[in-house]
Amino acid sequence: MNTTTELINLITLKKIGENLFEGRSSYMGSPNVFGGQVVSQALYAAYQTVPEDRFCHSLHSYFILPGNLEIPIEYEVTILRDGGSFTTRSVTAKQEGKAIFMMACSFQIEQDGYEHQIDMPIVKSPEELVSWTDILEQFGTLLPKAIHNFIAAERPLEFKPTVIQNPFEKVDYEPISNTWIKFNEADMDLSIPTIQQLLAYCSDYNVLATSLLPHASKAHFGNTQVASLDHSIWFHRNTDLKDWILINVESPSASNTRGFNKGSIFNRSGKLICSITQEGLMRPKQA
Known part of the structure; x- marks a missing residue:
């Protein structure tokens, strides 16, 4: 899967009952179902x-169990x-009768009101x-196997991080990341x-x-050992996805084997499209 049309087809579910839908999965570089796929399908x-x-x-939303790529997912609303x-609404995703994911979501009619937003960080342009x-093309043979395999997976997105960390440098970095993302062939x-x-x-990447x-x-x-535990999104403004969008993430805290992150997604003109938060497991593996 490497186009936006293919991604939309993946997100589009089959109705199998009253408020009951079924979806399939696509490999995204992880042995388990990609969290962003489950959120978008729900x-x-x-x-x-x-x-x-x-x-x-x-x-x-909460990720309860890892999803199996080979088994259909049922979504009950x-x-x-x-x-x-x-x-x-609430949505529960299940595989073989077991809940793997749950989500609560709220919808609103469009209404006029006060507006303000934070500024987009000043970063280099995608170009x-x-x-x-x-x-991958320049350093593929030099990258650690796990990083190479993750980057090499086919995706309907292109990524341009503003800072590239060298995996061979044993240094710590500030808990901030900025990544430009563009949907492939999203000119519709x-x-x-x-x-x-x-x-x-895409909000589950980076x-x-x-x-x-x-x-x-x-x-x-x-x-x-890393795994998403929960994920929240607030949609602020509409935009099109024909151009690059910037995901700005900072991690205010990590403790008790959990890392907390909050992020903002901007379009190229600086409009704040949505905000996200995620807490995830980051447990050192035992030797």
């Missing part, structure tokens, strides 16, 4: 049960409330940076629900890794 399922004039403004302005593909006009589902998909940066002199994906 959001798709919820959207099938809400009025067309309401759009998601927030979702809060529970209708919690339909109010005058807000609509609330000044190298992509994951460029790194998309609906707001589809844009939000694509943002949900987040938990930020928690490892202050410990990079000794911790890496090879000797650390």
Whole structure:
């Protein structure tokens, strides 16, 4: 899978019952189902049960068990409330009868009100940076196997980090990361629900890794067990996805084998599209 059209097809679920949907999975560099895929598919399922004039403004989710790539995922939507302005749903994802993921999400009609936002950080433009593909082509044979295999996986996205950490340098970094992301072949006009589902998909990239940066002199994906525990998104403004978007992430804290991260996603013009938070497991592996 390497195009936006293929990704949209993956997110689009099959209806198999009343408020019940089924989805498949795609390999994204991990032996387990990619968390962003489950969040985006759950959001798709919820959207099938809400009025067309309401759009998601927030979702809060928990990853309960690792997902099996080979087994279909069932998404069951529970209708919690339909109010005058807000609509609330919960979604449970299951494999072989066991819950692997749960999400609560809220939808709102469009309304006028006060507006403000933080400024986008000042970083290099995408044109000044190298992509994951460029790194693979230039240094592929020199990269540690785990990093090489992760970067080499086919994806419907292109990534350009503003800072590239050298995995062979045993130094610690500030707990901040900025990465430009662009959806491949996304030159079509998309609906707001589809844009939000694509943002949900990409919002799980480059987040938990930020928690490892202050410990990079000794911790890496090879000797650390990492897994997303929860994930939340607040959708602020609509945008198109034809151009690069910037994911700015900082990790304020790590403790008790958990790393906490918060992020902001901007479009190229500096508009704050959405905010995200994620806490993840980052447990040193026993030798």
